[in-house]
Amino acid sequence: MKKYDRIKSVLKWINNYFTFFLLVAFVITCCTMLFVSILTETLGITLNAENISAAAKVTFWNVVLLSFLFTVIDTVRRKIMVDRPVKQITDAAEKIVQGDFSVRIPSRNQIGSDDTFNRIIDCFNKMAEELSSVETLRTDFIANVSHEMKTPLSVMQNYGTLLQSKDLSEEKRIEYAKGVTDGSRRMAEMMTNILKLNRLENQQIYPKVTEFDLGEQLCECLLQFESVWEKSSIEIDTDIAENVKIKADEELLSLVWNNLFSNAFKFTEEGGTVSVKLTATDNHAVVTVSDTGCGMSAEVGSRIFEKFYQADTSRSVQGNGLGLALVKRVVDIMHGEIGVESSVGVGTTFTVRIRRS
Numbered sequence: 243m244k245k246y247d248r249i250k251s252v253l254k255w256i257n258n259y260f261t262f263f264l265l266v267a268f269v270i271t272c273c274t275m276l277f278v279s280i281l282t283e284t285l286g287i288t289l290n291a292e293n294i295s296a297a298a299k300v301t302f303w304n305v306v307l308l309s310f311l312f313t314v315i316d317t318v319r320r321k322i323m324v325d326r327p328v329k330q331i332t333d334a335a336e337k338i339v340q341g342d343f344s345v346r347i348p349s350r351n352q353i354g355s356d357d358t359f360n361r362i363i364d365c366f367n368k369m370a371e372e373l374s375s376v377e378t379l380r381t382d383f384i385a386n387v388s389h390e391m392k393t394p395l396s397v398m399q400n401y402g403t404l405l406q407s408k409d410l411s412e413e414k415r416i417e418y419a420k421g422v423t424d425g426s427r428r429m430a431e432m433m434t435n436i437l438k439l440n441r442l443e444n445q446q447i448y449p450k451v452t453e454f455d456l457g458e459q460l461c462e463c464l465l466q467f468e469s470v471w472e473k474s475s476i477e478i479d480t481d482i483a484e485n486v487k488i489k490a491d492e493e494l495l496s497l498v499w500n501n502l503f504s505n506a507f508k509f510t511e512e513g514g515t516v517s518v519k520l521t522a523t524d525n526h527a528v529v530t531v532s533d534t535g536c537g538m539s540a541e542v543g544s545r546i547f548e549k550f551y552q553a554d555t556s557r558s559v560q561g562n563g564l565g566l567a568l569v570k571r572v573v574d575i576m577h578g579e580i581g582v583e584s585s586v587g588v589g590t591t592f593t594v595r596i597r598r599s
């Protein structure tokens with residue numbers, strides 16, 4: 243096996259360097275012969291066997307020497323300009339294969355360095371960056387899911403243990419059973435949201451486009467929260483333009499309104515107001531959902547579309563921080579825009595702008 247490898251490397255060496263040596267020798271010989279033949283013709287010199295044999299010997303060794311020199315120069319050039327960057331790139335690629343996504347290749351700024359290598363290095367570094375951010379997202383996502391599941395699970399465990407105690411009053415039994423049901427409902431909700439988000443992110447959902455009345459959809463979604471606003475005495479203010487037909491995926495879009503309304507009611511104190519407004523131009527429909535709730539700071543506002551982000555921990559029992567991530571994804575799929583304006587203690591307004599067709 244070793245012998246075979248050695249033969250292979252010799253053949254490779256011949257292929258790489260000896261071919262180049264022969265090529266240079268051939269070119270120099272041709273040039274020399276051309277030069278000699280033109281010189282003898284123009285000067286009218288006739289060469290005899292003695293002259294030719296003496297000159298041929300000197301020329302032969304000159305050709306060998308020059309070809310050897312060029313081969314050495316080319317070998318060194320190839321080592322520096324080609325082999326070194328190729329080795330850097332393959333070493334880095336091997337590290338990526340082993341799961342080290344932090345590897346980056348410095349770009350080559352040497353004089354005369356090949357720009358193609360810099361382009362490959364640029365692409366490689368971008369690929370490594372992308373892979374490492376995907377990896378961070380994946381590990382963060384797993385950490386977040388496990389963390390979010392722990393809370394309802396431990397609540398359910400506690401209630402389960404309490405339910406096992408003897409001599410429980412009927413009232414306590416119902417309370418503990420409700421605790422178990424609430425915990426499992428929360429987990430089921432979170433799983434549904436994770437699955438929805440996963441399907442949306444992997445683009446397994448292709449919008450089922452139909453034409454429908456957006457105003458009617460908004461009213462239907464809003465009515466689902468009737469019991470909530472009645473319980474908290476929240477006032478509803480609607481200004482919905484009539485006959486605004488749009489071509490979009492009705493089911494996906496209802497996810498957006500349900501999440502925005504649910505947040506508006508969740509973060510608005512008793513006696514507050516939630517307003518819904520719909521305006522339209524020929525090409526776009528604009529929906530604003532405003533509330534007079536607790537509002538949020540600019541820092542919170544910049545993070546609300548992140549997965550699992552929840553600023554208000556006191557109300558976090560009612561959510562899992564996935565609602566707005568879902569909203570953003572749906573709006574993106576529809577090539578729409580979503581914006582938020584909010585001030586602490588005053589309220590929040592979400593504005594969604596979508597194409598009508």
Ligand code: ADP
Pocket residue numbers: 501505506509533535536537538542546551552553554558560561562563564565566567590
């Ligand atoms: P959650 O399940 O916690 O509601 P969301 O993704 O829907 O998750 O919202 C993320 C965070 O954005 C919330 O925890 C809250 O801090 C903030 N937020 C969203 N809507 C409002 C609102 N209308 N008023 C104040 N804060 C809001």
